[in-house]
Amino acid sequence: MNTKGHLTPKVFVSLVNSYYDTNPDFVKDIERLGCTVSLRLENEAITQEALLEQCRDSDVFVANAKPVTKEMMETSPNLKLIAVFGAGYNQIDIKYAKERGITVTTARGGSAIAVAELAFSLMLALARKTVLDDSMMRKDKWLSPIGVELYQKTLGVIGLGVIGKEVLRIGKNGFSMDVLVFDPFLDPTDITELGGSQVDLDYLLAESDFVSVHVPLSEKTKHLISTEQLNKMKSSAFLVDLSRGGIIDEAALIKALRENKVAGAGLDVHSIEPVSTESP
Template sequence: MKKVLVTSRSFGKTSPKPFAVLEGAGIEYTLMGGDFDEEKFKEVISQYDGLIIGAHPFYPEDMARCKHLKIIAKHGAGLDNIYLEDAKKLGIRVTNVPAMNANAVADLAFAHILNISRGISITNERVHRGAWETFIGKDVFEKTLGLIGFGAIAKNVARRARGFSMKVLVYDPFVTEIPEEFQDFVTLTDLNTVTENSDIISIHVPLTDSTKHLFDKERIMKMKKEAYLINTGRGGIIQEQDLYECMKNGHLCGCAVDVMEHEPMEKDSPLLELENFVVTAHIGMYSIEAISAVSVVCAENVAKVLNGEEPRFVIV
C-alpha cells in the first residue's frame, strides 16, 4: 500500500472529503501537522511515497534520502520552503494549489486595511484593559490603494477596493496589461509610483531573491508618512528591523501583517512594542471553504501521481 505523510496542520480540518479521496485511492496516510517535529520528520520521510507539506522547509539533503517519494503536494500556493531544483533532479513531482485560497486571503487583507485604518483591534485591546478611549482613524473610502503584485489574491483585493471607490495602483513586473474588468479604476505603473502615491500598500508577491526585503528602510521612507502597510504575502518581503525603526520614528500610521520572516514570531520582537503594528498568526487561508478546497486538491494530486496519472497545478 502506498503511504503519504501529511505535515500541514490544517489539512482536512474542515471536511472529511480529502481523507476519503486518499482512502478511495488505497493510500495510507499519517498526520504529523498537529504535533510537527522536524527531527521526527527527517527520520521518517524516506519511508513515504507522497508528502502533503505545510510551511516547514524540506531540505535537499533530506529529499535526497527519499528513494520512494514521488510527489510533494504543497498545501497552499507558496513554494519558498521547497527546493524545486533538487526535486526536479530527483524526479519528484511538486504541485501547489494556487488561487483557491484567493478569496480567503483577500478577505483578510481587506480586513487588515479596515482594522488598521479605524483602530478596531487597538481600541478593543484598550477597552479590555479598562480604558474607554476615543480613537481617531481614517476613512478607507476613496483612498489610493497600492498593490504589490497582481495575481489572483491581489485581483480579489482590487474587487473589494472598488466597493470603497478606491483608486488602485499596481506594480507587477510580470503583468503587461490590466484586464478589462479593472481598467476603469486600476492603473499599472512602476514601483516608485506605487510607493510614493498610495495611502495604503498591500503586498501580494511570493518571496524570491528579487522580493526579499523589498520594503527596507529606503523603500518605507518613500511611502507617505501617514500611509499604512499591509502584508499577507510572505514574511521576509519587509525588512522588519527597518520597519520598526521607521514606525518608531513616526513614519507610517500603521502596519498590519499576517506573515513574519521567522514564524512563530519572536516573542521579543521590538515590533510588539508598537500599538499600531497589528499581526495575525499566518491565518490567511484559514477559512472553512479555502481549507476544504485546498485539501481536496492536494489529496487528488497525490492520488493521481501515485496511481500513474497526471496531477493538477504541476510546478516541476
C-alpha cells in the same frame, strides 16, 4: 509501490494545526484513494530524527508551511510528487526536487478570496484602530479613537496574481478606491481592463494610502520593502503583507513605525514563524 514492497502508496502529510482542524476529512479523503497516510501537525514539536523517520519511504509529500528539505526527500527514493497545500513554494528545496525529477504542485488561487478578504480586514483594523481600542478597553481605558475611511482612498497593490486581482476587485468595487498596481510582468492594458493603473514601485509607495503586498518570496523579492521604500511612503499610510515573511524587512519596518514614518502595518506572515513573544 514504495521501497518496502507495499502496493499501497504512502503519503506524508504535513499541515498547520489550524488547517487540519478546519479540514478534518482531508486525511480520510486521501485514505479513500487507497493510500496510507503519515500525518504531521506542524505546530507540534518534533526532532529532526523523528521527522525523517516519519516521512521515510513516502511516494507523495503533502506540504504546508514547514520546509521540505533535501534530507527529507532523500528518505524516499520513490518520491514522485510534492503537493503544496497553498500557493507559495519557497519552503521547498526546488533545486533538489528538480534534480530528482520530483513534480512540485501548488494550490494557486485556492484561497484567493479568503486571503483578499483578510487583507481588507487588516486594512480596516488599522484604519479604525480596532486592535488599539480593544487592548485599551481590556485595560479599562476608554479612548474612542478616531479612524479613517477606506472609501475613495488610494490602494497600492504590489503583485497582481490571483490574490492581487481579488484585492483590486474588492478595493475598486467595494470601497470605490483608486487602485495603483506594481507588477512588471503584466501588460498595462490588462491591468487597466481590471480597473487598476500600472505604475512603478516608487510612485505606488508615494501615492498610496494603503499598500497591500502579494508577491512570492525569491532572491529578487527578499526585502523588496525596506528602509528606502518605507521612507517613500506617506506618514499617514498603512502597509499590509499577506504573501511571505522576508519580503518586508521587519527590522526596517519596526524602525519606521517607531519613527512614525508610516501610520501602521498589518502582517499575516513573518520571517520567523511562529513569532517569538520577544518580537517587537
